[in-house]
Each structure stands twice: as structure tokens, then as C-alpha cells.
Amino acid sequence: xxxxxxxxxxxxxxxxxxxxxxxxxxxxxxxxxxxxxxxxxxxxxxxxxxxxxxxxxxxxxxxxxxxxxxxxxxxxxxxxxxxxxxxxxxxxxxxxxxxxxxxxxxxxxxxxxxxxxxxxxxxxxxxxxxxxxxxxxxxxxxxxxxxxxxxxxxxxxxxxxxxxxxxxxxxxxxxxxxxxxxxxxxxxxxxxxxxxxxxxxxxxxxxxxxxxxxxxxxxxxxxxxxxxxxxxxxxx
Amino acid sequence: xxxxxxxxxxxxxxxxxxxxxxxxxxxxxxxxxxxxxxxxxxxxxxxxxxxxxxxxxxxxxxxxxxxxxxxxxxxxxxxxx
Numbered sequence: 001x002x003x004x005x006x007x008x009x010x011x012x013x014x015x016x017x018x019x020x021x022x023x024x025x026x027x028x029x030x031x032x033x034x035x036x037x038x039x040x041x042x043x044x045x046x047x048x049x050x051x052x053x054x055x056x057x058x059x060x061x062x063x064x065x066x067x068x069x070x071x072x073x074x075x076x077x078x079x080x081x082x083x084x085x086x087x088x089x090x091x092x093x094x095x096x097x098x099x100x101x102x103x104x105x106x107x108x109x110x111x112x113x114x115x116x117x118x119x120x121x122x123x124x125x126x127x128x129x130x131x132x133x134x135x136x137x138x139x140x141x142x143x144x145x146x147x148x149x150x151x152x153x154x155x156x157x158x159x160x161x162x163x164x165x166x167x168x169x170x171x172x173x174x175x176x177x178x179x180x181x182x183x184x185x186x187x188x189x190x191x192x193x194x195x196x197x198x199x200x201x202x203x204x205x206x207x208x209x210x211x212x213x214x215x216x217x218x219x220x221x222x223x224x225x226x227x228x229x230x231x232x233x234x235x236x
Numbered sequence: 237x238x239x240x241x242x243x244x245x246x247x248x249x250x251x252x253x254x255x256x257x258x259x260x261x262x263x264x265x266x267x268x269x270x271x272x273x274x275x276x277x278x279x280x281x282x283x284x285x286x287x288x289x290x291x292x293x294x295x296x297x298x299x300x301x302x303x304x305x306x307x308x309x310x311x312x313x314x315x316x317x
Contacts, residue, residue: 057305064302093305100307105252147249147308181250
């Protein structure tokens with residue numbers, strides 16, 4: 001499988017994403033923000049960092065990069081796109097995902113391990129996560145508080161678009177387990193077509209036991225499985 | 237000619253900066269503060285001879301697409317000589 005990882009000025013998790021994909025034996029390359037083509041890729045990762053210094057709003061400037069036109073087209077054609085942290089912010093600013101990420105409610109930058117509950121396995125990003133498995137993955141953000149108006153939230157719930165929620169170690173969606181004040185403890189969502197997803201936590205930083213947790217692998221394994229099924233379906 | 241754009245968080249959006257500043261004001265003894273909302277102020281210098289009506293239209297477009305995020309923010313545009 002081939003992965004295109006975008007690189008904006010001040011992306012800083014781009015190499016981590018490339019490393020994680022290669023660690024699992026797949027191919028990954030970086031695509032500069034000024035490039036208008038993604039290459040022959042199966043999946044796009046919009047990585048974490050502080051694209052364009054987070055000037056104006058997180059992700060606000062990155063969304064107008066030439067490469068984002070290519071990402072939009074790729075997503076419109078059903079391609080898989082995963083936004084991590086700043087990548088999630090970029091995808092919401094670009095209108096590829098609903099809602100917005102705003103300042104953490106305590107105004108602090110949170111760099112810590114959190115627990116994630118998978119709200120639904122029904123997406124190419126979560127299909128392989130074992131039932132009931134609570135993922136332990138790191139977060140590192142100052143503006144990760146998910147916000148959407150009531151109508152959008154109702155739609156997210158009705159369409160099962162909420163993929164991951166912050167929880168305690170036993171899977172309870174408590175307020176104290178919510179690091180940033182996100183509505184409904186939302187850590188990650190997908191679009192209506194379920195081919196574009198974004199999350200604030202960093203699965204790419206938790207793919208090897210040496211890093212303290214390899215729970216992030218389940219999200220990558222889900223993407224690999226979805227792409228494999230797609231290839232099989234196309235060949236048939 | 238100058239364009240002034242004031243961006244504020246929508247009422248439904250929690251504004252932790254505003255809440256914190258309100259608490260600080262109260263702590264300092266300033267009474268009667270019912271709410272604090274923190275936003276952004278953007279000043280744009282327009283080239284001499286710019287048509288005001290055309291600039292208003294263009295800047296509303298820019299404010300909607302880039303300068304503010306309509307999901308979480310409202311904006312007010314003023315153009316002055």
C-alpha cells in the first residue's frame with residue numbers, strides 16, 4: 001500500500017507518520033504543500049504540527065495550499081484521508097470534515113497519554129480495532145476542543161460519524177477523562193461518506209512497544225485492511 | 237482607505253480566554269462585568285483609489301473564506317477613509 005504524507009511549513013509529525021507506515025511494511029512518501037499532485041497513492045495522511053505557524057487559526061492557511069486541492073479531489077473520488085492533530089484541524093478548515101477545533105478549555109497545551117474509546121467500528125479507520133479495546137495513545141495539542149453546532153452534532157450522532165471519544169481507562173466517557181473540553185468527549189470523527197477521518201490523538205506515535213504503547217497500530221491496521229479489501233474488490 | 241475587521245467567537249462557542257479574563261477582572265475588584273469575549277482585530281490597508289463597494293464585496297468574501305471561520309466566529313467589517 002502507498003501513503004502520501006503531506007508536508008506543510010512547520011508540520012512536525014510528518015516523519016513520524018512516514019515511519020509508522022514503513023514500520024508496518026508499506027510505502028510512504030512526503031508531498032510538499034506546493035505540489036499539485038499526490039502521486040499514485042492509496043491513502044493520504046495530513047500530519048500533525050503547526051502548519052504555517054498556526055497563524056490566524058490552526059489549519060486556516062494550510063487549507064489553501066495547492067496540495068489541498070489534490071486532497072479534496074482525492075477525497076471526492078472516495079480516497080482515504082486521515083488527518084491527525086493539526087491535520088484534523090486542516091480538514092475541518094477545508095470543509096472536508098464538519099465542526100472546528102478550538103482552544104482547550106483550560107487554555108493549557110496538553111502533552112500526555114489519554115484513553116480512547118472506539119464509538120463505532122464501521123469505518124475504514126476502525127474496522128480492525130478489537131471490540132471493547134480501549135486505546136492508549138498520546139495527545140499533544142493546545143487547540144483540540146471539538147466544537148460543532150447542535151444541528152451538526154445531531155447529524156454526527158445519527159450517522160455514526162463519531163469514531164473516537166476520550167474515556168477513562170475503563171472506557172467511561174467522563175468529564176475528567178476529557179483533556180480539552182471537546183463536546184461529547186469527541187476525539188475523532190469521519191465524514192458522511194466515511195472515507196475522510198480526523199482525530200486529535202497521535203496513533204502514529206504509538207505503533208511500537210518501545211514507545212510506551214502500540215495501540216495506534218489498530219488504526220493503521222484498519223486502513224491497511226480497508227485498502228486490501230478495495231484492491232481485492234477492484235481485481236474481482 | 238482602511239478596512240477593519242473584528243472577529244468574535246459565536247455565542248454558542250465556549251470562550252475560555254474570555255471566561256478567564258472575566259474572572260481576573262472580578263478578582264481585581266472591577267464590578268459589573270457581565271461577560272468578556274475575546275476575538276481578533278485585523279486592519280487592512282487598501283491601495284489608493286480602491287472602489288469602496290468592490291472592496292466591501294471582496295473583503296466580505298475573504299472574511300468568510302479565510303479571515304474568520306463561520307463555524308465558530310462572527311465578523312464585522314468596516315471600511316473607513
